[in-house]
Amino acid sequence: MARNIASQKKVVLIFFTTFLAWFGIWSTLQVKVLQDFGIPYSHAIPDAVISNLLLEGFCLLVINNMRYYLPKQEKYWYTLVISVALSSLWLLLLRIILWAFFKNDPVYMNALVHTSTIRFAIAFLIIGCCTVLSLLWYTQRNQQADADRRQDMERLAREAELNKLRQQLQPHFLFNSLNSISALTGSQPEKARHMIQQLSDFLRGTLKKEQQQWTNFEEELQYLQLYLDIEKVRFGYRLQTSIDCADDALQMNLPSMLLQPLVENAIKFGLYDTIGEVTIFIQAKNVNGLLEVSVQNPFDELTSVPVKGTGFGLSSIRRRLFLLFGRHDLLQIKKEADKFITTISIPQQHESNNN
CATH class of the missing domain: 3.30.565.10 (Histidine kinase-like ATPase, C-terminal domain)
Structure with a gap:
């Protein structure tokens, strides 16, 4: 049991290290992409940091939510609905925050509007992947816990029968x-x-x-x-x-x-x-x-x-x-x-x- 717990902690540590590293790399790539749209560094860096911090927060929200509610039969619909809903909410919050920072720059605001579709698509893919991975992880963990419980029950039943035979x-x-x-x-x-x-x-x-x-x-x-x-x-x-x-x-x-x-x-x-x-x-x-x-x-x-x-x-x-x-x-x-x-x-x- 202690070995299983240690193994799970190691997997969780590796996951979150990879998770943070990926968002760091993606933020760097996003700065380069925004530059290709003609957005200067002074706007591209805050844009990438704010959008990815928000996106990272939504992904963590999904991961945490899966700990307390793991869909069964409706898991495919759940994945689709939550990905669309959170991506839409993320885009709305992002536009509000960026508007507050750069509302006096019409060129940037115009670029923000024109990139909204691709931003939504990327957020949908990232949140969707995060939802699917979380679903698989917690499902596998629950199945392992069920298997351990069944094994313990079988062991207890076997020991009870052995004790009965000995008595x-x-x-x-x-x-x-x-x-x-x-x-x-x-x-x-x-x-x-x-x-x-x-x-x-x-x-x-x-x-x-x-x-x-x-x-x-x-x-x-x-x-x-x-x-x-x-x-x-x-x-x-x-x-x-x-x-x-x-x-x-x-x-x-x-x-x-x-x-x-x-x-x-x-x-x-x-x-x-x-x-x-x-x-x-x-x-x-x-x-x-x-x-x-x-x-x-x-x-x-x-x-x-x-x-x-x-x-x-x-x-x-x-x-x-x-x-x-x-x-x-x-x-x-x-x-x-x-x-x-x-x-x-x-x-x-x-x-x-x-x-």
């Missing part, structure tokens, strides 16, 4: 955790207290992460570990995890709280339809400058059934990635024999937007 992370997981704590309270109170502490740490971390849009993979992994510790209390020995992260991927960036729903989806479809031990594999690596994270869980198409829930899953992750990057290909799903693999690729060109 949907908690309820489903929270309900499951509270149900597990409730079940453990009677039979294993010590484990229930431990799970409450873990849940408290997890939610506290969530509140901190809601303030930032981006994080690095190492921090996200620490947050994910809190989630996995809680889930391991729920599922006991049945849930095992294997995390393989390349060193150069640890400091790469990704949207905060993106891994949890990915892993939650793997747990849901990997454990809910089995009774044995299940290992969730999480792998992260740098692939040509992209952070590639894969989550793998066992999958049996014959026994696997859709699990009813809140509807928050891979579709919301895909939507969030699209809102951030404008791409639909950043989430890939693959089924291989008894494996279900979900892979996300995170471009790193948004590193500057971490906060």
Whole structure:
């Protein structure tokens, strides 16, 4: 925004410098033209100065007027009418002022009358050009302001949708955790207290992460570990995890709280339809400058059934990635024999937007 304002000020300065320089040059040329009509320097110089100061004032009046009233549909008629009206008024005022100065010089007054038509034509062209340029300038500026407002509205709408998606992370997981704590309270109170502490740490971390849009993979992994510790209390020995992260991927960036729903989806479809031990594999690596994270869980198409829930899953992750990057290909799903693999690729060109 500050850059746009500075750019506009520079354009305005250049415009007015050119504007004043042009009138200075035109005044000099007018003196030469008046001499060709037989008017001496003593009359030609005041004539040129007075007529061009008046003309310059009318042009500034047009420019200032466009700031407060910018015609829309009627802009062509407006340009014509205002050019004719101001040119006529300019000529009238010029003749009154010059008559007051040179009324005792019949030769000059006769020349003034004979040059009135060409003076009017020149004034009409100059005021008309000034009107058109002002119209184009303010129209372009208004269009840019409208475009900026639309961009801000789209950004706010996108951020609101992203926040909504992030807020949907908690309820489903929270309900499951509270149900597990409730079940453990009677039979294993010590484990229930431990799970409450873990849940408290997890939610506290969530509140901190809601303030930032981006994080690095190492921090996200620490947050994910809190989630996995809680889930391991729920599922006991049945849930095992294997995390393989390349060193150069640890400091790469990704949207905060993106891994949890990915892993939650793997747990849901990997454990809910089995009774044995299940290992969730999480792998992260740098692939040509992209952070590639894969989550793998066992999958049996014959026994696997859709699990009813809140509807928050891979579709919301895909939507969030699209809102951030404008791409639909950043989430890939693959089924291989008894494996279900979900892979996300995170471009790193948004590193500057971490906060």
